[in-house]
Amino acid sequence: MGVFDSLISGILPYAPKPLVRVVARRYIAGETINDAMNTVRRLNGEGTMATIDALGEFVKSAELARAETETSIDVLQEITRQHVDSNLSVKLTSLGLDIDTEFAYQNLHRVVSRAAELGNFVRIDMENSPYTDRTIDLYRRIHAEFPANIGIVLQAYLHRTESDVRVLAAEGGHFRLCKGIYVESETIAFKSREEVQQNYLRCLDIIFDHGCYVGIATHDDVLIDGARRKIAERGLARERYEFQMLLGVRDPKRRELVAQGHRLRVYVPFGHDWYGYSIRRLKENPSIAGHVFKAIFTGN
Numbered sequence: 001m002g003v004f005d006s007l008i009s010g011i012l013p014y015a016p017k018p019l020v021r022v023v024a025r026r027y028i029a030g031e032t033i034n035d036a037m038n039t040v041r042r043l044n045g046e047g048t049m050a051t052i053d054a055l056g057e058f059v060k061s062a063e064l065a066r067a068e069t070e071t072s073i074d075v076l077q078e079i080t081r082q083h084v085d086s087n088l089s090v091k092l093t094s095l096g097l098d099i100d101t102e103f104a105y106q107n108l109h110r111v112v113s114r115a116a117e118l119g120n121f122v123r124i125d126m127e128n129s130p131y132t133d134r135t136i137d138l139y140r141r142i143h144a145e146f147p148a149n150i151g152i153v154l155q156a157y158l159h160r161t162e163s164d165v166r167v168l169a170a171e172g173g174h175f176r177l178c179k180g181i182y183v184e185s186e187t188i189a190f191k192s193r194e195e196v197q198q199n200y201l202r203c204l205d206i207i208f209d210h211g212c213y214v215g216i217a218t219h220d221d222v223l224i225d226g227a228r229r230k231i232a233e234r235g236l237a238r239e240r241y242e243f244q245m246l247l248g249v250r251d252p253k254r255r256e257l258v259a260q261g262h263r264l265r266v267y268v269p270f271g272h273d274w275y276g277y278s279i280r281r282l283k284e285n286p287s288i289a290g291h292v293f294k295a296i297f298t299g300n
């Protein structure tokens with residue numbers, strides 16, 4: 001982390017909430033399901049698909065985890081009702097993984113069952129390393145029952161990911177590959193940008209080798225270019241993969257990829273927890289603060 005980033009990330013958690021709101025507005029659709037739907041409709045109009053995330057994580061109360069489960073089901077129903085092109089992303093700690101694994105399984109099962117009834121899809125976001133094993137376990141249980149309606153995220157910065165990819169891709173499935181956003185120890189994670197990039201492209205090859213569908217979630221030109229090269233070399237049809245980006249990040253690049261004929265999905269977070277979410281992300285990964293600061297002053 002640069003001195004600049006650490007300075008900004010130190011200051012932002014104490015910044016007035018309205019200032020953080022100005023910044024967050026770019027990355028978060030709003031507080032309500034309708035705010036998310038409006039954003040998705042705009043993205044769909046630009047030829048872009050979406051995945052909606054109802055903000056919430058590290059939930060400690062069963063009542064709240066049940067409410068989060070209902071919100072995710074409401075999102076799926078609203079997607080169908082409003083005929084927008086979006087699926088759903090969920091974090092297992094919002095469905096109660098910190099409370100009890102079986103309880104989280106039941107909640108996830110309810111959400112994915114509803115997605116299956118509606119012909120939609122649920123992506124399990126990957127959280128920090130204490131949750132990796134349990135997230136993969138619950139994914140595999142649900143995937144065995146609903147193979148077309150659930151997918152998982154794999155993080156290229158973890159040493160373990162190459163072997164996870166080999167096991168999971170051999171079972172078939174639908175993956176999102178990202179670098180990983182949490183701060184992890186060097187005993188379990190690659191720390192240099194180049195190592196993470198190399199591992200990312202290695203894992204992407206393994207997924208392609210197994211013929212699995214993949215969401216290439218990155219804004220990094222090295223990875224976007226590397227993925228485009230692999231897609232061209234393998235002659236992959238556009239139905240075999242998609243690019244994925246976060247709301248408000250690198251819009252010109254997103255439009256370029258869509259104009260080139262690639263499928264692209266934008267991650268659309270919404271919810272009342274926008275403030276806590278923004279601050280937690282900044283504390284976890286201060287390098288984001290540099291982007292945020294730039295966004296405040298340049299609007300880019």
Ligand SMILES: Cc1cc2nc3c(=O)[nH]c(=O)nc-3n(C[C@H](O)[C@H](O)[C@H](O)COP(=O)(O)OP(=O)(O)OC[C@H]3O[C@@H](n4cnc5c(N)ncnc54)[C@H](O)[C@@H]3O)c2cc1C
Binds near residue numbers: 126127182217249
């Ligand atoms: C659709 C999607 C879903 C994700 N899901 C998960 C998940 O489940 N678990 C997880 O751990 N991580 C997830 N991530 C985050 C991911 O792991 C990375 O932390 C994040 O994408 C930044 O890495 P990068 O590959 O874009 O490369 P970077 O090198 O970080 O970014 C490349 C360039 O993109 C721009 N950029 C990147 N981030 C921002 C930003 N916030 N604001 C403004 N500009 C920015 C900058 O110009 C930067 O130089 C997800 C990312 C995406 C796109």
